[in-house]
Amino acid sequence: TSALIAITNQKGGVGKTTTSINLGAALAGLGESVLVLDLDPQANATSGLGVNHEEVAVSIYDILLKDTPVEDAIEPTAVRNLYLLPSTRHLVDANIELVPMMAREQKLRNGLREIDGQFSYVLIDCPPSLGLLTVNALTAAHYVMIPMQCEQYALDGLMELNRTIEMVRSALNPSLELLGVLLTMMDGRTRLSREVSEQVKGYFGDNVFRSYIPRRVRLAEAASYGEPIDIFDNMNRGAIAYRRLAEELRDRLKAK
Amino acid sequence: TSALIAITNQKGGVGKTTTSINLGAALAGLGESVLVLDLDPQANATSGLGVNHEEVAVSIYDILLKDTPVEDAIEPTAVRNLYLLPSTRHLVDANIELVPMMAREQKLRNGLREIDGQFSYVLIDCPPSLGLLTVNALTAAHYVMIPMQCEQYALDGLMELNRTIEMVRSALNPSLELLGVLLTMMDGRTRLSREVSEQVKGYFGDNVFRSYIPRRVRLAEAASYGEPIDIFDNMNRGAIAYRRLAEELRDRLKAK
Ligand SMILES: Nc1ncnc2c1ncn2[C@@H]1O[C@H](COP(=O)(O)OP(=O)(O)OP(=O)(O)O)[C@@H](O)[C@H]1O
Ligand SMILES: Nc1ncnc2c1ncn2[C@@H]1O[C@H](COP(=O)(O)OP(=O)(O)OP(=O)(O)O)[C@@H](O)[C@H]1O
Numbered sequence: 250t251s252a253l254i255a256i257t258n259q260k261g262g263v264g265k266t267t268t269s270i271n272l273g274a275a276l277a278g279l280g281e282s283v284l285v286l287d288l289d290p291q292a293n294a295t296s297g298l299g300v301n302h303e304e305v306a307v308s309i310y311d312i313l314l315k316d317t318p319v320e321d322a323i324e325p326t327a328v329r330n331l332y333l334l335p336s337t338r339h340l341v342d343a344n345i346e347l348v349p350m351m352a353r354e355q356k357l358r359n360g361l362r363e364i365d366g367q368f369s370y371v372l373i374d375c376p377p378s379l380g381l382l383t384v385n386a387l388t389a390a391h392y393v394m395i396p397m398q399c400e401q402y403a404l405d406g407l408m409e410l411n412r413t414i415e416m417v418r419s420a421l422n423p424s425l426e427l428l429g430v431l432l433t434m435m436d437g438r439t440r441l442s443r444e445v446s447e448q449v450k451g452y453f454g455d456n457v458f459r460s461y462i463p464r465r466v467r468l469a470e471a472a473s474y475g476e477p478i479d480i481f482d483n484m485n486r487g488a489i490a491y492r493r494l495a496e497e498l499r500d501r502l503k504a505k
Numbered sequence: 506t507s508a509l510i511a512i513t514n515q516k517g518g519v520g521k522t523t524t525s526i527n528l529g530a531a532l533a534g535l536g537e538s539v540l541v542l543d544l545d546p547q548a549n550a551t552s553g554l555g556v557n558h559e560e561v562a563v564s565i566y567d568i569l570l571k572d573t574p575v576e577d578a579i580e581p582t583a584v585r586n587l588y589l590l591p592s593t594r595h596l597v598d599a600n601i602e603l604v605p606m607m608a609r610e611q612k613l614r615n616g617l618r619e620i621d622g623q624f625s626y627v628l629i630d631c632p633p634s635l636g637l638l639t640v641n642a643l644t645a646a647h648y649v650m651i652p653m654q655c656e657q658y659a660l661d662g663l664m665e666l667n668r669t670i671e672m673v674r675s676a677l678n679p680s681l682e683l684l685g686v687l688l689t690m691m692d693g694r695t696r697l698s699r700e701v702s703e704q705v706k707g708y709f710g711d712n713v714f715r716s717y718i719p720r721r722v723r724l725a726e727a728a729s730y731g732e733p734i735d736i737f738d739n740m741n742r743g744a745i746a747y748r749r750l751a752e753e754l755r756d757r758l759k760a761k
């Protein structure tokens with residue numbers, strides 16, 4: 250069966266999309282088959298993998314709201330073993346359209362049943378909110394990964410995210426587990442980064458990945474070319490960090 | 506009458522909260538009376554001004570959903586002339602609870618009527634989404650200010666934001682005007698920052714503020730101490746940039 254991982258944090262701009270794309274590409278580089286599922290109406294994971302979201306015919310919106318078969322939406326990317334389930338702007342309507350539906354929190358879990366086992370990993374890139382889209386991701390996922398910037402506001406929101414995870418675990422998905430917290434945009438030179446990362450390790454202990462992602466402008470540049478860092482500049486410290494993370498993640502899952 | 510400015514961009518982590526707090530403090534420093542209105546369930550503007558959102562008795566949730574008088578929620582801050590209308594986590598429920606209500610898009614505009622003219626400026630810090638909370642801000646506001654990071658994903662979302670502004674302007678608030686786009690976290694050394702800022706100026710022309718905000722870790726540190734940069738480190742280039750922005754904004758409004 251596939252390992253379904255929700256990459257989520259309601260705080261904006263902490264590296265959810267950058268991690269979905271580059272961790273996905275690094276896992277694909279290890280020979281695993283990977284699906285990046287874009288669950289954000291901004292469709293950044295879609296454009297970050299070189300796909301124009303305005304030209305997408307079938308997207309995650311259709312899976313959630315029209316019961317379209319998920320096979321119809323999946324497309325290959327420029328990276329071998331890496332596939333994309335794209336998003337479009339249309340998804341912004343899902344927050345309202347899902348509200349009156351039966352089993353609205355389980356639409357994604359039900360939609361993904363037919364491809365269970367087809368990929369080794371499914372990485373779900375979540376929007377910056379704790380609404381019905383993120384609850385759908387947490388209900389469908391086996392694991393949660395929380396990217397976190399080493400700054401104050403990012404720390405504030407963690408209790409809230411923990412509460413939402415607990416609610417989903419008790420009401421909808423008892424097997425949901427925290428896979429780990431990933432420190433992103435780390436600038437080891439600043440006192441703030443060091444202080445916040447100490448607080449995070451104090452709070453989460455072993456649940457913090459040893460691998461962390463440094464702040465590297467090439468990661469942002471790669472996004473503007475629609476390429477993962479592995480293709481754009483594979484010897485950059487950002488690319489090395491995501492490869493290291495992919496190996497650590499594989500080891501963590503084997504150990505479970 | 507007050508100048509109501511919605512500070513919004515659905516892209517996460519572009520500096521909406523940092524701008525609401527520090528532009529607010531800089532305008533207060535010019536002797537203007539300013540209200541920072543926190544419309545984000547993350548309540549970052551609330552904690553960034555030194556207020557513990559878990560101890561807030563009356564918040565923006567009560568104004569929107571319970572018709573509580575807005576006076577009851579406003580509190581002073583450590584900065585002279587700067588006031589806060591706080592948020593709490595409870596606000597996350599507003600996205601769903603507002604859906605069935607009559608005139609749901611106008612709840613904020615109606616709630617703020619009784620304090621019209623009491624402040625020279627009201628800065629509304631929006632959440633990273635284009636849902637009912639942001640639509641409420643755009644319906645209540647006279648002006649929109651769009652903070653933008655000089656990176657790719659931030660550029661992608663602008664068309665979408667423009668479309669939402671147009672929809673609100675034609676259906677709910679004909680006088681809504683774009684006050685300007687603010688370039689934030691600018692790192693002049695990187696090619697990406699320069700390229701994206703050229704694209705933004707090409708697209709928005711005079712609607713881009715001449716003042717821009719450099720990336721400065723002290724701005725993030727100030728947030729962890731719950732202080733605006735003007736108090737935390739007032740000779741920092743981030744503090745100088747926000748003071749310059751405050752003056753430019755005042756001039757732009759006088760010219761209207
Ligand atoms: N390690 C890094 N070094 C430098 N820039 C980075 C890094 N990670 C992400 N970025 C850049 O920071 C910005 C925010 O990252 P990203 O869009 O991945 O965050 P997000 O959490 O997905 O945002 P949102 O909340 O809007 O979905 C982007 O412009 C991205 O290119
Ligand atoms: N000019 C700057 N230089 C350095 N760091 C900054 C700057 N502006 C903001 N930051 C930091 O970047 C992070 C994102 O900024 P901020 O929280 O203000 O963005 P936002 O758009 O309000 O995010 P959200 O979408 O979650 O509401 C914060 O940790 C903040 O302290």
Ligand SMILES: [Mg+2]
Nearest residue numbers: 265266289293
């Ligand atoms: Mg994202």
Ligand SMILES: [Mg+2]
Nearest residue numbers: 521522545549
């Ligand atoms: Mg904010």
